[in-house]
Amino acid sequence: MLSSEKCDCLLFCGASNIYGQEEYSPSEARTMPQFDLSTLLSKAPRDCWLALNEEQTIVVGRGETMEEAVKEANANGIQDPIVIWAPKTWMPVVY
């Protein structure tokens, strides 16, 4: 587990202007919804994996490993989370 304190509310919900995922079919041109994770992730834990719900509005799991984050998401009812790496510092990076 992370050495830093664990949030007791579990779910970090900071974004309000996020649209739901739309259904789509393969090979068909389409416009996906816009995802603004800036508020959510700025308040979320760092240097760990975060599991997000489908709409990417809530952090439903976290862990030092992907397994831990997914396991926590599963325990919170999210079977197929989107898992993102949260670095220690959010900064512009040239990859």
Place this chain on the structure above:
Amino acid sequence: MKKNYTRLPLDQPNPAFKGEITIWLPLLNVRVGSNHKQTPRIPAVVDSGSHCCIFRADLAEYLGLDLKKGIEGTMGGVSQGMKEPVYYHRVKLYVESDWVLDIMAGFIKKLSVAGILGRNGFFDNFKVKFDQSLTPHILEIERIEKLQ
């Protein structure tokens, strides 16, 4: 397929760009697969500056790959001096639930994002268009149909 860029936070406002406190990135949700196992969906940066697809070593661990049994190489960043060992493995790449690619991908321990979609493996399979003239910016990809 068109997709809007994703907005991520910046801890320090960028003084060179009107003090912006967020950054927009072209991200696609992908899974990496090997040995009949797949990772969860991860957001990966679409980056024409990267010579291949690169993922954090955690993904190899998740898939049960023996990291160091891959083809070993060295990778440097844009900042001189930093070099990291990279291990290449052949994996399946699932792009946004629509496409499955068989690619050679690098796995590296020190990476500030979960994954990067680079030229070998991604750009040689998709026509990619970045449109930053609009807000939000738009990423468009189109699968290249290759003759067998």
